[in-house]
Amino acid sequence: QKEVEQDPGPLSVPEGAIVSLNCTYSNSAFQYFMWYRQYSRKGPELLMYTYSSGNKEDGRFTAQVDKSSKYISLFIRDSQPSDSATYLCAMRLGSSNTGKLIFGQGTTLQVKP
Amino acid sequence: NAGVTQTPKFRVLKTGQSMTLLCAQDMNHEYMYWYRQDPGMGLRLIHYSVGEGTTAKGEVPDGYNVSRLKKQNFLLGLESAAPSQTSVYFCASSYPGLAGVASNTDTQYFGPGTRLTVL
Numbered sequence A: 001q002k003e004v005e006q007d008p009g010p011l012s013v014p015e016g017a018i019v020s021l022n023c024t025y026s027n028s029a030f031q032y033f034m035w036y037r038q039y040s041r042k043g044p045e046l047l048m049y050t051y052s053s054g055n056k057e058d059g060r061f062t063a064q065v066d067k068s069s070k071y072i073s074l075f076i077r078d079s080q081p082s083d084s085a086t087y088l089c090a091m092r093l094g095s096s097n098t099g100k101l102i103f104g105q106g107t108t109l110q111v112k113p
Numbered sequence B: 001n002a003g004v005t006q007t008p009k010f011r012v013l014k015t016g017q018s019m020t021l022l023c024a025q026d027m028n029h030e031y032m033y034w035y036r037q038d039p040g041m042g043l044r045l046i047h048y049s050v051g052e053g054t055t056a057k058g059e060v061p062d063g064y065n066v067s068r069l070k071k072q073n074f075l076l077g078l079e080s081a082a083p084s085q086t087s088v089y090f091c092a093s094s095y096p097g098l099a100g101v102a103s104n105t106d107t108q109y110f111g112p113g114t115r116l117t118v119l
Helices: none
Strands: A004-006 A011-014 A019-025 A030-038 A045-051 A054-058 A061-066 A071-076 A085-093 A107-112 B004-007 B010-013 B019-025 B031-038 B042-051 B054-057 B065-067 B073-078 B087-094 B114-118
Touching (some): A011 A019, A019 A107, A030 A061, B019 B031, B019 B114
Antiparallel strands (some): A030 A085, B004 B019, B019 B073, B031 B042, B031 B087
C-alpha cells in the first residue's frame, strides 16, 4: 500500500462546477499538507499549503485536512477551463529535517467550456 | 530571479550512454531534490541534498548518481542509461522552515523538467 493514495482520474467537469480532489494517507506523523498544480509539460507549482488539521481558503480554492480520518481535500469553486491541469497532493513529516515530500499519483482535471 | 532552471530540456540517449542533468537555483535554498515522473506513478524521489557537499538516496536511486559541489547546483548523472530510465526528470529546491508553521518559503519549488528518452 502506498503511503499516499490519490485517484488518478481523469476527472472531467463542465465550467462552473465545484470540483473535489482527495487524498488519503497512512502515516499519522504527516503534519504538513500541500497541493501542487501541474500544467501539461510544466513543472509542479505550489497551490495551497496547510499545517495540521483544518481549512484554508484562497480565492476559489479551499484545502481541508482531516487528520483523524487521514484524509485531505482540495475544493475548486466555479471551475474554469484554465483550472485544467494535474493536481498533486503532497505531505511532509512534522519532524523532518530534510524537507522531503511524499506525493500522491496526481489527479488529471479537465474543465470543459 | 530565474528560480529553478534545468539543462537540457530534452535529450535522447542510446542504451549504455551516459549523461549529466544540471539543476541550478538562485534562491539560496539549502535543500535540493531530483525526482522522476512516470505516468500513473506520481513524483518519485531519486536523490536529495540538505546542503553543499552532502547527498542522500531517495526512493529510487539505482542507476543514478548525484553531486552538490556548489550550493546553487545539483547534478544528476546516468552512468549507463537504460530504457527504464526514460522519464521526465524534475529538480526542486527548498529552504528549511520553522517547526509548526506552514509557509510558502519552506516548500519545494520545481524546475521546468527534462524529458529523457533512452532507446
